Amino acid sequence: MKRLTIGLIVALLLAACLSVAAGKVWVPLDAWTVEDPRSIIIVELRLPRTVLAMLVGAALGLSGAVMQGYLRNPLADPGLFGVSSGAAFGAVLALYFGYAAQLWLLPGFALTGAGIAMALLALIAGRSGSLILFTLGGMILTSIAGSLTALAISLAPTPFVSSQIVVWLMGALTDRSWDDVKVAAPLIGIGMALLAMTARSLDALTLGEAAARSMGVDPVRLQRLVIAGIALTVGASVASAGIIGFVGLMVPHLVRPLAGNRPSAILLPSALGGAVLLTMADSLVRLAPTVSELRLGIAMSMLGGPFFLYLLLAMRRRLA
Amino acid sequence: MTDLVADAVRLTLGGRRVLDDVSFAFRPGRVTALLGANGAGKSSLLACLAALRRPDRGAVRLGGTDVQALDRWVRARAIGLLPQAADVHWDIDVQTLVGLGRFAHRGRWGESQADRDAVAAALAATDMTGFATRGVERLSGGERGRALLARVLAGEPDWLLADEPLASLDPAHQLDVLARLRGVAGSGRGVVLVLHDLHLAARVADDAVLLKDGRVVASGAADDVLTAPAIAEAYGIDVEIGRTPQGHRYILPVAR
Numbered sequence: 001m002k003r004l005t006i007g008l009i010v011a012l013l014l015a016a017c018l019s020v021a022a023g024k025v026w027v028p029l030d031a032w033t034v035e036d037p038r039s040i041i042i043v044e045l046r047l048p049r050t051v052l053a054m055l056v057g058a059a060l061g062l063s064g065a066v067m068q069g070y071l072r073n074p075l076a077d078p079g080l081f082g083v084s085s086g087a088a089f090g091a092v093l094a095l096y097f098g099y100a101a102q103l104w105l106l107p108g109f110a111l112t113g114a115g116i117a118m119a120l121l122a123l124i125a126g127r128s129g130s131l132i133l134f135t136l137g138g139m140i141l142t143s144i145a146g147s148l149t150a151l152a153i154s155l156a157p158t159p160f161v162s163s164q165i166v167v168w169l170m171g172a173l174t175d176r177s178w179d180d181v182k183v184a185a186p187l188i189g190i191g192m193a194l195l196a197m198t199a200r201s202l203d204a205l206t207l208g209e210a211a212a213r214s215m216g217v218d219p220v221r222l223q224r225l226v227i228a229g230i231a232l233t234v235g236a237s238v239a240s241a242g243i244i245g246f247v248g249l250m251v252p253h254l255v256r257p258l259a260g261n262r263p264s265a266i267l268l269p270s271a272l273g274g275a276v277l278l279t280m281a282d283s284l285v286r287l288a289p290t291v292s293e294l295r296l297g298i299a300m301s302m303l304g305g306p307f308f309l310y311l312l313l314a315m316r317r318r319l320a
Numbered sequence: 321m322t323d324l325v326a327d328a329v330r331l332t333l334g335g336r337r338v339l340d341d342v343s344f345a346f347r348p349g350r351v352t353a354l355l356g357a358n359g360a361g362k363s364s365l366l367a368c369l370a371a372l373r374r375p376d377r378g379a380v381r382l383g384g385t386d387v388q389a390l391d392r393w394v395r396a397r398a399i400g401l402l403p404q405a406a407d408v409h410w411d412i413d414v415q416t417l418v419g420l421g422r423f424a425h426r427g428r429w430g431e432s433q434a435d436r437d438a439v440a441a442a443l444a445a446t447d448m449t450g451f452a453t454r455g456v457e458r459l460s461g462g463e464r465g466r467a468l469l470a471r472v473l474a475g476e477p478d479w480l481l482a483d484e485p486l487a488s489l490d491p492a493h494q495l496d497v498l499a500r501l502r503g504v505a506g507s508g509r510g511v512v513l514v515l516h517d518l519h520l521a522a523r524v525a526d527d528a529v530l531l532k533d534g535r536v537v538a539s540g541a542a543d544d545v546l547t548a549p550a551i552a553e554a555y556g557i558d559v560e561i562g563r564t565p566q567g568h569r570y571i572l573p574v575a576r
Binding site: 072200203204205206207208210211213214215216217218260261262263 | 367370371372392393395396397399400401402403405407408409410411412416417420423424455468471475
């Protein structure tokens with residue numbers, strides 16, 4: 001357990017070094033001083049991008065682990081909540097109206113979208129603490145936000161705007177600055193703290209809702225923590241990187257064989273593992289010999305689809 | 321230790337009156353069986369006792385306090401519930417599963433010696449010590465049932481409520497578990513069991529509450545409740561009641 005955590009921290013440091021080094025330009029260490037103009041590449045471009053990749057990866061990994069524990073379903077993903085589609089729709093509106101030129105507006109719209117989706121979900125689920133209402137509510141919100149996004153693309157004032165929206169939706173960490181880190185870091189930090197508070201309740205939920213309640217779990221409080229935590233982590237992630245799927249689905253599965261199946265035991269490894277995975281992936285898309293940089297969201301989907309298939313086949317083998 | 325009292329409990333679910341004016345004082349140190357045909361309201365009454373459902377009228381009181389008003393951690397330490405559904409959603413090992421029984425006892429920073437002792441005692445009591453490191457998905461149905469019972473025992477609740485705790489067990493382990501539950505009652509704690517098997521109820525119960533359509537047909541000492549006329553009314557069957565030469569009561573359905 002401790003060894004896994006230390007191993008993941010070491011891996012994260014290595015991934016961070018790779019991420020700072022990776023790019024079209026090689027910047028030797030002796031050029032990292034303020035006098036050398038190449039230091040700007042490191043300090044103003046690669047460092048914030050690396051930090052953001054670690055933050056977003058940790059946020060998505062942790063929220064995936066909490067989602068799977070909360071819904072007691074190994075195929076659950078933070079995207080199911082409607083929060084990421086809500087955030088994406090908010091960002092798409094900002095692009096649609098051409099507000100994206102101002103730095104704070106696109107993240108602001110994305111977070112507002114996530115917040116509205118979260119509030120609607122809380123309204124739909126009501127005070128019942130019921131998982132079924134919650135899951136179905138999330139699916140409905142996802143599909144509504146998806147259709148509104150499609151509507152915005154089809155009605156876009158110019159082809160440039162619609163292509164801008166489509167490209168943004170694919171998700172990437174290209175050209176991010178410290179300002180993006182400043183927006184994302186506190187929100188992701190608070191959201192992750194809220195999610196960490198669910199750990200023990202998730203363990204109790206292993207025995208089902210009735211047993212968990214009899215053991216002292218307050219289902220309404222737990223649901224509020226989950227909703228607020230996911231809205232902040234996923235909302236801030238989408239606001240700063242667009243939609244990056246599958247991290248929340250894959251990472252908990254990758255750490256379970258090492259950390260065990262107890263839901264609380266995989267939270268920290270999933271956060272660290274998510275950070276490692278996304279930082280590595282974001283370095284590799286920069287190193288890939290493509291004309292324009294491969295979008296991170298696409299790279300993750302290309303990994304994620306086959307991984308999902310592998311999971312299903314593994315489950316089928318176990319059921320057979 | 322005080323009684324767990326159902327006081328004129330009425331419960332309506334989906335427009336149907338599932339419990340109507342149910343009153344009974346469950347006493348510590350005794351095994352009480354909740355009996356009745358399917359849909360009589362046994363599990364609903366158990367859910368009210370465990371504070372999982374709030375009665376529309378009446379109340380369940382523990383030491384004079386409405387169980388709904390108790391602090392959830394105090395309540396969780398006082399009343400342990402073994403639900404009917406044998407849900408274990410992740411493939412955790414038996415020791416971890418039983419350790420969850422200490423959920424309401426544990427401090428924020430890990431388990432104490434008392435936690436470890438309670439888990440070890442619960443494993444031993446259910447004959448599961450040898451399975452401590454085995455994943456629940458590699459247990460048989462009966463082994464899983466015993467592990468789940470061990471989870472509740474590990475919490476050392478004053479009241480142990482169980483919905484069909486014997487359903488998936490073979491006869492040998494049924495007798496073991498019955499003996500174990502009798503032992504819990506013998507240590508002064510209260511045991512309330514939903515049972516569908518009249519035969520086992522006759523064997524284990526000190527007290528019984530016989531329900532039909534949400535109402536109490538008969539309640540009190542099991543020997544007085546489990547009479548042929550009361551059973552005929554509650555279940556619509558004729559039974560033969562007798563004693564074996566060793567003195568065990570038995571109830572044998574003979575016709576409907």
